[in-house]
Each structure stands twice: as C-alpha cells, then as structure tokens.
Amino acid sequence: MTDRILVRGGRVIDPARGVDGVLDVLVESGYVADIRSRIDAAGARVIDAAGCVVAPGFVDLHAHLREPGFEQKGTIATETEAALRGGFTTICAMPNTRPAPDCGPVLESIADRFRRDGRVRILPIGCITRGREGRELAELAELAAGGVIAFSDDGSPVADPRLMRNALALAGALGLPLSEHCDSPEMHTGGAMNEGAVSERLGLSGQPAAAEAAAIARNIELAAAAGARLHIAHVTTARGVELIAEAKQRGLPITCEVTPSHLFLTEDAVAGGGPEPAYDTNAKINPPLRTEADRRALLAALDDGIIDAIATDHAPHAIEDKLLEFEDAAFGISCFESAASSLLTLAARGELRLERMVQALTSAPAACFGIDRRIPGAGRLEPGVSRDLVILDPAAEVTVDPARWASKGKNTPLAGQRLRGAVRAVIFDGTLAWEREGAHV
Numbered sequence: 046m047t048d049r050i051l052v053r054g055g056r057v058i059d060p061a062r063g064v065d066g067v068l069d070v071l072v073e074s075g076y077v078a079d080i081r082s083r084i085d086a087a088g089a090r091v092i093d094a095a096g097c098v099v100a101p102g103f104v105d106l107h108a109h110l111r112e113p114g115f116e117q118k119g120t121i122a123t124e125t126e127a128a129l130r131g132g133f134t135t136i137c138a139m140p141n142t143r144p145a146p147d148c149g150p151v152l153e154s155i156a157d158r159f160r161r162d163g164r165v166r167i168l169p170i171g172c173i174t175r176g177r178e179g180r181e182l183a184e185l186a187e188l189a190a191g192g193v194i195a196f197s198d199d200g201s202p203v204a205d206p207r208l209m210r211n212a213l214a215l216a217g218a219l220g221l222p223l224s225e226h227c228d229s230p231e232m233h234t235g236g237a238m239n240e241g242a243v244s245e246r247l248g249l250s251g252q253p254a255a256a257e258a259a260a261i262a263r264n265i266e267l268a269a270a271a272g273a274r275l276h277i278a279h280v281t282t283a284r285g286v287e288l289i290a291e292a293k294q295r296g297l298p299i300t301c302e303v304t305p306s307h308l309f310l311t312e313d314a315v316a317g318g319g320p321e322p323a324y325d326t327n328a329k330i331n332p333p334l335r336t337e338a339d340r341r342a343l344l345a346a347l348d349d350g351i352i353d354a355i356a357t358d359h360a361p362h363a364i365e366d367k368l369l370e371f372e373d374a375a376f377g378i379s380c381f382e383s384a385a386s387s388l389l390t391l392a393a394r395g396e397l398r399l400e401r402m403v404q405a406l407t408s409a410p411a412a413c414f415g416i417d418r419r420i421p422g423a424g425r426l427e428p429g430v431s432r433d434l435v436i437l438d439p440a441a442e443v444t445v446d447p448a449r450w451a452s453k454g455k456n457t458p459l460a461g462q463r464l465r466g467a468v469r470a471v472i473f474d475g476t477l478a479w480e481r482e483g484a485h486v
C-alpha cells in the first residue's frame with residue numbers, strides 16, 4: 046500500500062528544473078505525481094508545509110556505513126536509518142569496510158546486504174587499489190560491471206603517482222569518476238589536527254594545509270594527463286579551492302565536495318568553547334577542521350559553484366574509539382542527523398543561500414557522479430519519475446542530542462548545541478518514511 050500525500054503550501058525548491066515558489070506537491074502511487082500552485086486531492090493525507098521548504102531527497106556522495114567489518118561503529122540498517130532522518134534518500138557508500146569491495150564477488154555480497162538492510166538507496170563505491178593498500182589496482186572493470194558508481198580508497202590517499210595515473214586512466218576508460226582523499230601524509234608531523242596556532246597551543250601534532258594542496262595539485266595534473274574525471278573528496282583549505290578553481294577554468298572535468306562539518310566548524314572546536322583546552326576528540330576528523338579563513342573560503346567557493354556539492358563524510362565511531370588521548374583517537378564525525386540543521390543554521394546567519402544549499406545537496410551531487418542516470422528522478426522533483434522529497438523547517442529551534450540518534454556513532458562536537466532549522470519530514474519511495482518529533486535533532 047502506498048501513501049497519497051498532499052504537501053501543501055511549502056516553498057518548493059527544485060534547482061534541477063529551476064523551480065522556486067510556493068506550490069502544492071501531490072505524492073501518489075509511489076511517485077511525486079503533481080506540482081502546482083493549488084492541488085485538490087480529496088482523501089489525501091495533508092501536510093501543511095507553510096513556512097517550510099520542500100526539496101528533492103538529498104543525495105550524499107560520501108558516507109561510511111561500516112558494515113561489513115566494523116559493526117560496533119555502525120551497521121547498514123542503523124546508518125541508513127540515520128541517513129533517512131537526515132533527509133538523505135540516495136547515498137554513496139565508501140569502501141573502507143572489511144572486506145573492502147575490491148573485486149566483483151565482495152562487491153556482490155555487500156550489494157546484497159545493501160538491498161536487504163538499506164532504509165534508503167545505496168550506491169556502492171569500489172576500491173581503487175586491492176585491499177585499499179595502495180600497491181596494485183583493484184579489479185576496476187569487474188567493479189564497474191558490478192555497478193559501482195565511482196572508485197575511491199577514501200581514508201587512504203593513493204600515494205604512488207604512477208598507480209594513481211593508471212587508476213585515473215582506467216576509471217576514465219570505464220566512464221566512472223574517481224573520488225580521491227587528497228592528502229600528503231609524509232608532510233604531517235603526526236597529523237592529529239590542523240597545523241597552526243591552535244595545534245601549537247594545545248601541543249598537538251599537525252597536518253599542514255600544504256599537504257592537502259600539494260595532493261590536489263598532483264591529482265589535477267594526473268587527471269588532466271589521463272583525460273579522466275576526478276572528484277576531490279572533502280576539500281578543506283583555501284589553497285585547495287584556488288587550485289580547483291584554476292583547473293575548472295582550464296575546462297578540466299574536475300568536481301569537488303565539502304562537508305557540513307568543515308563549513309560549520311573550525312579548528313577551535315578541538316579546543317572546546319571554554320577557557321581550558323578541551324581536546325574534544327569528537328572534533329577530530331580527517332582532513333582536519335581548519336581556520337576561520339579556510340571556512341570562509343569554502344563558503345565563498347560553494348556560493349560561486351567552484352565547490353559543486355555538499356557531502357556528509359558521515360563517519361560513525363564507537364565510544365571507545367573516541368575515549369582516548371587526542372593523538373590516539375579515531376578520525377571522523379557522525380553527522381547524518383545533524384547535517385541539515387548545521388547547514389540551515391548557516392543559512393539563518395546569512396552565510397549560505399538556501400537555494401544553493403538545496404542545489405548542493407540534490408542536483409549538483411547527482412550530476413557529479415551521474416546518479417540521475419542510475420536512479421531516475423534522483424536529486425530532482427520530476428512528476429511521475431521522482432520518488433523522494435524532504436520537508437525542511439528553517440525556523441525550528443533544535444538541540445543536538447546524539448543519544449537519540451539512529452546512528453550508532455554518537456561522535457559529534459555539536460552535542461548540546463542549539464541550531465536553527467531542521468528536517469521536518471521525509472518521503473522516501475513515495476511513502477511518508479519519517480517525521481521529526483520534539484525540539485531536538
């Protein structure tokens with residue numbers, strides 16, 4: 046049985062089709078059926094969306110689901126339920142699992158689990174190298190035939206430039222993008238956080254901005270030589286953005302993403318808000334939270350389209366992975382369930398345009414990986430084709446409460462923070478799949 050739902054009077058933002066206005070949306074028989082200024086649908090369940098934004102279901106290019114191999118951090122069932130609550134109805138799963146999908150049979154077994162346990166649509170990303178070890182190429186052709194949407198060794202940059210060159214050439218020949226975690230770990234001093242004044246004050250080891258910029262520059266050159274599509278995962282530095290802008294100016298098929306964490310937070314989160322350094326391991330992420338100048342450069346680049354998409358890099362960890370000395374704690378922030386609220390808070394502050402935010406969460410990521418060709422209607426609201434939509438309440442006042450999250454990963458530096466704006470409801474596959482209750486996310 047499918048729902049018949051009338052979403053009444055919301056501000057419908059569908060960047061793919063240039064729609065932005067107060068409209069009614071009728072969902073029926075599993076699809077977005079009609080979008081017009083006034084729809085009468087007798088018998089339909091009515092959701093009054095006045096004051097709310099109605100957008101396509103969000104598309105995430107970068108998420109860590111942890112299963113198989115790290116089920117204490119998260120499972121496909123828990124993390125996709127978290128995705129759903131966050132408004133993400135189509136997500137790309139990074140391959141740093143155990144086993145890692147580096148050949149057809151492993152991919153097939155993981156894809157079976159996705160189909161069985163996924164609460165949202167999951168597109169697998171295949172490894173670049175065997176076992177993600179950076180020594181020899183994975184079975185890229187087999188992975189492409191098995192349906193991967195892209196290749197990545199995320200978490201482990203491909204260090205060997207010749208291997209990277211071969212990977213780009215092969216990925217290009219297979220018509221798939223390669224998403225690269227751009228970093229040069231040999232430039233780090235340990236690398237627990239951003240290298241700079243804060244790391245010095247806290248006595249922590251650092252990752253210089255140059256380590257990201259150098260890797261971005263190298264990978265742009267290799268992609269240009271190979272004529273391949275390169276997607277730069279989680280860019281965090283002002284200099285990285287400049288290099289990407291220049292590559293795009295040259296007409297190279299380079300795309301990139303930024304995380305809500307790097308748009309909303311800076312390295313100061315590591316030290317906490319108070320007078321005493323807090324060494325908050327929940328603010329430990331790779332690449333690290335950077336300076337306020339970097340954050341402003343990321344917002345500006347997102348605004349003018351140099352940064353294509355917002356991707357969560359949702360990285361759940363078990364409590365014991367974070368209850369360690371800062372240098373020993375795991376990297377990563379769990380953020381499916383807080384992403385929309387931190388971005389809407391930026392919009393409320395005037396730091397991010399709402400229309401651009403919606404675009405960077407929907408049509409733009411769908412275009413980066415060609416997702417709309419795999420999943421018709423993904424990232425847009427096309428009557429008779431699209432199946433998912435998100436209702437956002439930009440005026441909601443909410444407190445971040447990870448204890449109530451569906452995600453097993455409670456690792457967020459935002460716990461207890463008051464944010465402005467939240468996901469109100471999510472329609473997935475044409476049914477009302479989730480509605481927020483209470484003043485927390």
Ligand SMILES: NC(=O)N[C@@H](CC(=O)O)C(=O)O
Nearest residue numbers: 109199200330331360376377
């Ligand atoms: N972002 C992180 O800090 N961690 C990610 C790996 C990654 O995205 O590089 C993870 O898998 O935990």
Ligand SMILES: [Zn+2]
Nearest residue numbers: 199200226331
């Ligand atoms: Zn990464």
Ligand SMILES: [Zn+2]
Nearest residue numbers: 139199200358
């Ligand atoms: Zn990641």
